[in-house]
Amino acid sequence: MSPAQSYKSMTSEENSDEMRDEDRSPTRYKQETSIQRGFHQSVEVKSKDDVSDPSDEPEINENLNKIKHPSVTVAFTFKAICKTLEQLSDFQLLQFKSILWKDYPQSFNIPPQTLDMVDLVDRLLECYSLEESLHLTRTILTKIGQKSALELLETLCIRNEVRYELCQSLRKIYGEVSEDLAMEGEKRPFDDVFVCPTITSTSNNGPNTEHEVLTIEKLHSNSKPAKMLTTRDIFPSKSDDVRYGNLVFFTGVAGSGKSMAVRRLILDWVEERSHKHVDFLFPLPFRDIKQFEGKEVSIVDMIQTFYPETAKLRRKDFSNEDCKILFIFDGLDEYNGELDFHNISYIIDEICSVSLQKIVVNLMRGRLLYRSLFLVTSRPQVKGCIPWDTSHKRIEMRGFSDPEKDEYFKKRLKDADQAARVIAYISSYKTLRIMCHLPLFCSLVADECERIFREQGIQAELPKSITYMYTKLMLTLMRQHRKFRAPDRTPEEERNFLMKLGKLAFDMLEKDSFKITKYQWTDLDISDREAVINSGLCTQYLVAPFVLHQEEYVSFLHPTMQEYLTALYAILSYRNLGKNIFEQPTKNKFKAMFKGHKEMEMYKCAVEKSLLCEDGKFDFVLRFLFGLSAQTNQDLLESLYTSPLKCPNFIEEATALIMKKIRENQYPNRTSNLQQCLVELDF
Incomplete structure (x- = not known):
């Protein structure tokens, strides 16, 4: 040339x-x-x-x-x-x-x-x-x-x-990643373990509704055809549609891989694999910038605090059109300040010291550093976090497709034989395979399998209970909540929240419902922020039944999570309150006549309720209910109980109950689910 x-x-x-x-x-x-x-x-x-x-x-x-x-x-x-x-x-x-x-x-x-x-x-x-x-x-x-x-x-x-x-x-901060969620394991190059989840050009797609037993219709009405994207497509150098301005809002349910995708984008820019038209890229996670709450600070001060090397830049470098800057604000859901778009005054001076709230609002309004590019990631919000008149684009993280699940385990487990075993393992349990659409769930499965291989060898038997992995998922989300979003939250407050959410899950199942409108939600004694933003156990999305009308809906992270929380609510209700939620109302008036109400009575009522539902809507609740009684789950949930297990021979009695129902064969088409209950009891 x-x-x-x-x-x-x-x-x-x-x-x-x-x-x-x-x-x-x-x-x-x-x-x-x-x-x-x-x-x-x-x-x-x-x-x-x-x-x-x-x-x-x-x-x-x-x-x-x-x-x-x-x-x-x-x-x-x-x-x-x-x-x-x-x-x-x-x-x-x-x-x-x-x-x-x-x-x-x-x-x-x-x-x-x-x-x-x-x-x-x-x-x-x-x-x-x-x-x-x-x-x-x-x-x-x-x-x-x-x-x-x-x-x-x-x-x-x-x-x-x-x-x-x-x-x-940035290479030092984001170039390596720990293999386990505790962030205490061996660190490996990010490129060696990362698998890019599915990203779509449309949002408000609702949760994944794939189910092993039930046929659940999609819980959204997003009719726009989704375009598959990669992180390299988020800010193209040539945009086909300039209406959306410089703000991209990147949403996804808890555990869908948003932060890992952001890390991919950052490293691709560092290694010049994408976004070459961007001169500077500044990741400013809300988890880190929360340290400025209650202080007067400028956006330039924040940048120089995290990246001291930028002190050489002049003021014009932040505002010139020929210097393109990309800001990444990861985790808006972790920001507790109020986004008041009506009353907070405008600021356009990048060196003006103001409150963190003012900076966030003005960035969202496109007033501060308006020539720059902004990527904001968040869990789905119940309340609008962007003003209606601000041009922006929404994209959504959808998690792993089936090929991506296999690729993840092949990368995560360095030993090819171990990876093959884990892939075969999750493929043998349809529900595990479905739930591995969440990268977080994949990570939990990999953590557990690696622990077993390390302690017992490559030929060790992997867990048969799916309940254990759901308990790990629920506790991981709640612990992240306590650590990053509500560090002062007490175990009692956490227990009460799970009880309320479990009761809602149970009531919705009774009504064959997997979603609830915002108007119905306001009648509940549950914080929408706690359910959707903080805990991540629920998600929110919009449905547009008419051209000029939108309705906000809330559903659980996945239908099986709704069933798991129902089972957890049943056990907590009985263990902590002595209440059997499966008991028929007609029996309540006789309850006081019996002293020492046995826990097995609750399980008998649950079995009967499940068998009488021909559509199988309580089948998974029953599986989770028996699974939660296994010792491995009891140990994990110990902090949620106010009283110890009263039945020392529970496993034997529960197994006998299930075997009796199988032998009676009154419901032959339900035998398979009863056998799965035995698996959850590790029989």
Whole structure:
């Protein structure tokens, strides 16, 4: 490729505003040999009569090469000088060439006036080191009084240094990931373990409703065809639709992989695999910026707190149109401040110190740093977190497809035999396979299987109970809630919340319902923020039955999570309150006549209720109910109980009850579910 073609390829619309290091040199010479050439050395030497005395030439600082910054590369230097010289008029460029010919004639075998700009820069880099070339350009621009061009070159150099140091920081922060959720395991390169979940161009798709027993219709009415996206498509350099502005709202249920997708986007930018039109990328997770609550701070102060290397940037670097900045605010659901879009005053000054609430609101309104790009991730919100008149685009994380589930386990478990066993294991349990659409659930399964392999060997038997994995999922979400969203929450408050949510799950199942409207929700004594945002056990989405009408709906994370919470509610109600939720109302008046109401009575009532429901809507509740009584689950849920288990021989009695029902064979089409109850009891 000729120098002119090389330059043209590098100044395409995709890369016009960036100074990037590349594997191949953009000039005619070979990088490895040319940058080692000494001062005043050239490929072609003119005759002695044409060469002036070197003593008459301006000297170049001998220490330039000793202070070389690692960000100064061949690609950057070539593009920076070309971009600078582009700012000159034809006459000014001629002045530049004339001084170059006068002061450094032996560098050229012909007068540089005959060279076009690309060949001129090409020749400079052949004759001088990168630092010398930049210094020489600065010197001549100063001589011809081109302050604006000189300032541009200085700006490009500063931005290039900051970008390099920023990339080093981001690579260190996001380049490795721990293999287990406790973040205490061996760290591995992110690229070695990451599998990109499914991202769609439409939102409000509702939860995954795939079920092993029931046929549940989709809980949304999103008629727009979904386009499959990757993280590289979130902010394309050329947007087909400019209506959405610079704000992208990235939603997904708890555990769907939003933060991991953000990490993918960050590392792709660092390694120049995507978003090359972005000059700077600043991740500012809400989990981290919450430290500024109650303080006066500016957005620039926040950036420099987390990324000190940005102190070199000038104010204009944050507001110039030729400097594209991408901000990533991960986890809006963890921000507890009120988003008052009506009463909070506007701010447009990036160095103005105000409250964190003002900064967040003005960023959402597109008032602060309006030339920048913003990616905000969050769990689905019940209340609008973006004003209706703000242009934005919504995309949604949908979790893993079936091929992605297998790919995850192959990457996560380094041993191929172990990975094959785990894939076969989840495939043998349809519900586990379905729930692995959540990357978080996949991680929990992998953690448990790795522990078993480590302690018992590769041939060890993997858990038969699906209840155990649901308990782990529920507790993981609740512990994240307590740690990051409500650290002062007491176990009693947590228990009461689960009781209320479990009662709602039970009442909805009784009515064959898997969703509830916002208007119905307001009648409940449950915080929508606790259910949807904080705990992540529920999700919210919009349904548009008519063109100009939208309704907000709330449903559980998955229909089986609704059934699990129903079973948990049944056990907590009996163990803590002595209440049997499956008991028929007609029996309640006789309850006081019996002392020492046995726990097995609740299970008998549950079995009868499940068998009498021909549609099988309580089949999974029954499986979870027996599974929760196994010792492994009892140990995990110990903090939720106010009294110990009263029946020491419960497992034997429960097993006998199920076996009796199977032998009676009164409901032959329900035998399979009864056998699954035995599996949950580890029989």
